[in-house]
Each structure stands twice: as C-alpha cells, then as structure tokens.
Amino acid sequence: MVSSTHWLASQSAMAVLEGGGNAYDAAVAAGFVLHVVEPHLNGPGGEVPVILAPAGGEVRVLSGQGPAPAGATIARYRSLGLDLVPGTGPLAAAIPGAFDAWMVLLRDYGTKSLADVLAYAIGYAEDGHPLLPAVGATVETVRELFETEWTSSAELYLPLPEPGALFRNPALAATWRTLLRETAGLSREAGIEQARRIWREGFIAEAVVDFAARPAMDSSGERHASTLTAADLAGYEARYEAPATYDWNGWTLCKAGPWSQGPSFLQQLALLPEGFDYSSADSLHTLVEGTKLAMADREAWYGDTAGVPLADLLSRAYNDERRALIGPKASYELRPGSPGGRTPRLPDRPFGQDGAVEPSAGTTAGAGEPTVRFDGLTRGDTCHLDIVDRWGNMVAATPSGGWLQSNPVIPSLGFPLGTRLQMAWLQPDLPNSLTPGRRPRTTLSPSLALRDGAPVLAFGTPGGDQQDQWSLHFFLAVALGGLSLQAAIDAPNWHTDSFPSSFYPREMLPGSVTVESRIGEETIAALRERGHDVTVAGPWTEGRLCAVARDPETGVLSAAANPRGMQGYAVGR
Structure with a gap:
C-alpha cells in the first residue's frame, strides 16, 4: 500500500513494489518523483525526516535535515543588519540533507539499484508531467522576482504551460543521468556510495557552492550570498536516531x-x-x-x-x-x-x-501550495508519503524545502537550495538559536x-x-x-x-x-x-x-x- 500527496509519486512507488522492491526502494523512488512534480513544495536541495519500521526490527528515525553551515553565525547575520534570518534567499540555506537521506535509506534498507529508483523521476523530468495548477499559481506570485532578480528561475519556469499541460525540467533530468553515468558499472552499494560522494564533493557540490556564493535578493530586500562552503557539503551525512515515543491507551506513538x-x-x-x-x-x-x-x-x-x-x-x-x-x-x-x-x-x-501578519484571504495552508508574496515569502508547505509492503516493512517520510520560491534555481542542476535556517533565531542562548553545525528546529x-x-x-x-x-x-x-x-x-x-x-x-x-x-x-x-x-x-x-x-x-x-x-x-x- 502507498499513499502520497501526488498520484504520480504513489504510482511510481507502486510500480517499484510490483517489481519486487520493498517499502524503502519504493519510498526513495517516490521521493525523487515528488521533487519533480511538486517543485513548489520540495526539491533535492531541501530536507526529509524519515521514520522506518523494518518488519521484526526496531523503529528508527533517519534525519535528512541538514545543519547550519560553519559560517552561519548570529554575529555574521547581525552584522548585515538582520534581526531575523530571511525567509528566502541564500542566507536562509541550511546544508541540503534530502539527497543523502534517500541514499542512506536505499543503501541500508533497499534492494534496488540507484538507476532503478531514479528512472521514474528522470522520466517525468525529461518527458514531462502534468503541471499542477498550484505550481502555476506559485510561479505567478513570484513572477516579478523571477523576471528581475532570479533570472535562472525565470529560464526554467517562465513562460509556464497551462495547468495540466506537460512541464519538463531537462536540467534536473540531465543531473540524474550524469550521476548514473558516473556510477555505472559499480555494485549496488558501491554505486550508492559513489553517488553520495558526487553529491558532496563532485560536479553537484561544485555547482551548488559556486551558485550559493552569488548574492541574490531575499525577503530582507537586500542581496546576500550563502554561507555554504565546499567543506560544509563534504562533511554532511544523514544519520539515524532513536525515535521520541509515548505510550497512550495501548498505542506507542513514534516521532522524530x-x-x-x-x-x-x-x-x-x-x-x-x-x-x-x-x-x-x-x-x-x-x-x-x-x-x-x-x-x-x-x-x-x-x-x-x-x-x-x-x-x-x-x-x-x-x-x-x-x-x-x-x-x-x-x-x-x-x-x-x-x-x-x-x-x-x-x-x-x-x-x-x-x-x-494576518493570513491572506483564500489561502489554504497545507491544501496545495505555500502562501507566498511577491518576494517569495512563504509560510512553508511540503509533501508526504507512507508505504507498507508485503513483508510488513513500513515507512513514513515528509520531504520538504528547496521550493522553487525559496532560492534561485541552480541552472546546471535544475533545482534551488532551501530556506530552513529561517526557523532559527538570531538571539543567543535559545534552544533554537542559529548555531553552526546544529539543525534548525523543523516543522x-x-x-x-x-x-x-x-x-x-x-x-x-x-x-x-x-x-x-x-x-x-x-x-x-x-x-x-x-x-x-x-x-x-x-x-x-x-x-x-x-x-x-x-x-x-x-x-x-x-x-x-x-x-x-x-x-x-x-x-x-x-x-x-x-x-x-x-x-x-x-x-x-x-x-x-x-x-x-x-x-x-x-x-x-x-x-x-x-x-x-x-x-x-x-x-x-
């Protein structure tokens, strides 16, 4: 059984299950499809927490939430005249964690190859998928920002086809195809490990760091560059943790x-x-x-x-x-x-x-798209997937961040960075103060x-x-x-x-x-x-x-x- 926030992700996961894969193979395939078909709600430059329950095994949390970069200090942000981390733009970018989390999940609990699980996302990015009305509505809200400041995003998203027409992201498809070429001929686990290295230190990391260093307009009304460096990317790995639990009326509830x-x-x-x-x-x-x-x-x-x-x-x-x-x-x-x-x-x-700030009239947080303004300001939204397979393996994951309205698209890769640092405070000595190496508290x-x-x-x-x-x-x-x-x-x-x-x-x-x-x-x-x-x-x-x-x-x-x-x-x- 599969349930997700988009029918193509659910069908892709089901295809993996029908092809002999398990819940974890299916989750990774669905996760990469969600990056393609709901780009206003998540992307490879974002994050994902995963809770997994292997049949007969212990429940574990896999944290794909990247921490603040080494240079993301309160003093640095305060020196720029800021009292809050901007809601958009490079300064709000944490180290991206989603990709490594998907790879770790596939390596440790999956059975399929990297090529197997990426095939669906590559197909929809390359050949097209029906454009959601919510994607068009979100792009229209930030059209002026794209046209005047975030021109790499304009190149991908403007002009948009009508809702329901096919939309393609050839740069993202090319990114994953290049990744597969550079991992070809390796064993399943070796290929996954090589993909992780490429993300952290190869052509993907190089493009991310180069683009992040370019100042871009954010919700403060100023242009800023990211604090993200090559060392930050190279040093990040998704990690497992024990869940937080509570026993209630015969149930045990497990959370991150x-x-x-x-x-x-x-x-x-x-x-x-x-x-x-x-x-x-x-x-x-x-x-x-x-x-x-x-x-x-x-x-x-x-x-x-x-x-x-x-x-x-x-x-x-x-x-x-x-x-x-x-x-x-x-x-x-x-x-x-x-x-x-x-x-x-x-x-x-x-x-x-x-x-x-009063909620905008007619907006529906959670029912399709984030609430956004002309400058890309968003209350945030995301995706979700749940899967249980024939063996009883179970997984729940909430991919988010790296929204098309969060940061400019990295043109050679086809996706932007996220904005999760906006959740950390620029006040010291709080549990959620901006701190290098710490994850911002996420929703x-x-x-x-x-x-x-x-x-x-x-x-x-x-x-x-x-x-x-x-x-x-x-x-x-x-x-x-x-x-x-x-x-x-x-x-x-x-x-x-x-x-x-x-x-x-x-x-x-x-x-x-x-x-x-x-x-x-x-x-x-x-x-x-x-x-x-x-x-x-x-x-x-x-x-x-x-x-x-x-x-x-x-x-x-x-x-x-x-x-x-x-x-x-x-x-x-």
Whole structure:
C-alpha cells in the first residue's frame, strides 16, 4: 500500500513494489518523483525526516535535515543588519540533507539499484508531467522576482504551460543521468556510495557552492550570498536516531526528536484527560487549549541540543500540572511550562503585536501550495508519503524545502537550495538559536504508531506548524472515534495559530482557531462562546493527510489519501 500527496509519486512507488522492491526502494523512488512534480513544495536541495519500521526490527528515525553551515553565525547575520534570518534567499540555506537521506535509506534498507529508483523521476523530468495548477499559481506570485532578480528561475519556469499541460525540467533530468553515468558499472552499494560522494564533493557540490556564493535578493530586500562552503557539503551525512515515543491507551506513538516539532504531538496526547471523550461538545476546546500549551513548550524548549528536557515534558506529573491550566475560556497567552523546575526561555519578540501578519484571504495552508508574496515569502508547505509492503516493512517520510520560491534555481542542476535556517533565531542562548553545525528546529513531522510492539499505522501531512495538529486529529479519529483511515482523513479539521510561527516573519495570532465550514454552526458557536477567535474556512481546506496501515493479526493492508487539493493518491494490491 502507498499513499502520497501526488498520484504520480504513489504510482511510481507502486510500480517499484510490483517489481519486487520493498517499502524503502519504493519510498526513495517516490521521493525523487515528488521533487519533480511538486517543485513548489520540495526539491533535492531541501530536507526529509524519515521514520522506518523494518518488519521484526526496531523503529528508527533517519534525519535528512541538514545543519547550519560553519559560517552561519548570529554575529555574521547581525552584522548585515538582520534581526531575523530571511525567509528566502541564500542566507536562509541550511546544508541540503534530502539527497543523502534517500541514499542512506536505499543503501541500508533497499534492494534496488540507484538507476532503478531514479528512472521514474528522470522520466517525468525529461518527458514531462502534468503541471499542477498550484505550481502555476506559485510561479505567478513570484513572477516579478523571477523576471528581475532570479533570472535562472525565470529560464526554467517562465513562460509556464497551462495547468495540466506537460512541464519538463531537462536540467534536473540531465543531473540524474550524469550521476548514473558516473556510477555505472559499480555494485549496488558501491554505486550508492559513489553517488553520495558526487553529491558532496563532485560536479553537484561544485555547482551548488559556486551558485550559493552569488548574492541574490531575499525577503530582507537586500542581496546576500550563502554561507555554504565546499567543506560544509563534504562533511554532511544523514544519520539515524532513536525515535521520541509515548505510550497512550495501548498505542506507542513514534516521532522524530525535538530538533523537529514531532514531540508536540506526544505532548498533546499527554495533556488529554483520563477518559477523554472525543465526541463531546467540550473536546474541541480541550484540544485547542492543549495545542497552545504544547506549542508554547515547543518555543521554549525544542531545538537541536542535548539540553531538551523531553522526559520531563512527557511525564505524568508535568502534564497533570499543565492540564490544570485549561480553563473554560480560550487563552490568548503564550504559556510555556517549567519542566523539572527549569526556567523557560523565549525569544525577545512581541509576538502577536508588532509585525503580526494576518493570513491572506483564500489561502489554504497545507491544501496545495505555500502562501507566498511577491518576494517569495512563504509560510512553508511540503509533501508526504507512507508505504507498507508485503513483508510488513513500513515507512513514513515528509520531504520538504528547496521550493522553487525559496532560492534561485541552480541552472546546471535544475533545482534551488532551501530556506530552513529561517526557523532559527538570531538571539543567543535559545534552544533554537542559529548555531553552526546544529539543525534548525523543523516543522517536518512524519508519524508511526505501534500496537503491542508491532507497527500498524504510518501517517503524516504537509502544513508547517499545522502538521502535528492535523495529524493528531486524524489519529484520534482512528484511535478513539473508530473511523476508517479514509473517514478519519475526510473528517472536518481545524488548527490554531495561537503560538509563534516557525516561518519568517514569525508572527502569532493569539486566540485564533481556523475551522472547516463542515464542522457545523453549533460547534463554531460553542467555540466563540468560549472566547476563541474563529475563522471559518472553506469546507475542504484543512490538511493533506496520507496514511497506510497493517493489521498485525490478519496481515491485511489499508491506505487512504486526502481529497483536499485533488492530487493525493492511495494505491495498493
């Protein structure tokens, strides 16, 4: 079974499975296809966290999130007159991590060759794929920037064909074909290792470093060059980690660590009261307020540092104390806790006051494209895939970054760098301060759930800060509501922005709740009565969830995909 945010990625993964490949071969093939068909949502210059559960093996997290380059210091950015990392452009680029993560996954858990898994992406880049309307809408939003500043992007994306017509990226196809030529004749593993070396030190690295050194316009209104160097690329390797876990009602939930926002999902579960009634009139208020508390802790405590007190944040005593803060009325405050008596640390920024940015009318975070302005400013969005194979191997991955609107296209390669450093603060001594060698805290958050130690459910969604809200609502609909995967994805969804955004310019909308109109007038009225600032969005606007499952008793597989945006696709046999 395969579910992903694009039908061509799902079909490509299914073709790999039908050809004898396993879930990991299929995931890599789908990941490279997503780089081609959703270039406004991810690319090879971005990043990917992966959670994998080998049949009969241990659950592992594979971090494809690159860290800040050695030259990316707070002092350097401050010397340029910046108080935030720009939301676009070379200064916001972390070391790209997606490619190496896909290669490590293929080497260690796959069975297919590099040529086997790249064939689908090469075909769609070379011969064309139907252009998504969202790609065209995103390009139109940044047309002026492309025409006047990012001319290499204009050469690839302007003029665009009509939505549905074939779009090609010959430079990207040529990059992968050259890579295959330079790895030809080697064994499977040797070829993968050679590809990794080429990415880090060969023709790809040379093109990346050369182009990154050229100043380009960013969201600060100035032109800056990247801090990325050849040594930064050469020294990066994707790495495995143990997942962050939480046991709840017979389930074990597995997430990436606090260098992601993944543990906020676990904290929201820990905050639920005993006997939580998912269907009660008060349940939505409880969930909204719990989200605010978990996300406030995310701001104060999460980062790529050894000092994150995760055990205390997930402890019963701490969450009993925090749960008592949920009152009958909506909170408009950012209220991080003090796990183990520690003092929370927040950025010195007037969230929700100076510089607050209201969501643009008609935008749908997570339902297709990021929210972008003329200068490429984006709230961020991404892709997702989940796969389970005939042997019970399971994988969830959330590729992101390297958006077409993030940085200028590197003309010889056909893709841009990412902007993940925008999530780090230019204030010292915070868990998520910009620090050379540290990963910026990301919003990317695939999920995997076990029952009695066996992997049974892989799921996730694009959507920036909303990922661990929409994913939680889906999981509760399955675990407590008894809904099928598809019914749980289809159920009316919602989110709150009542905490600092992870994306430039880091705004906060206190008390906000955005709901799909299908949630019903009675529920909307009840939320407003409790003091929530409710925005009613369209009926199918919240989330882009994917999911696959395996019944450990019968071995029966299932999958579901999101109807919002009309491009998610689940397939199996």
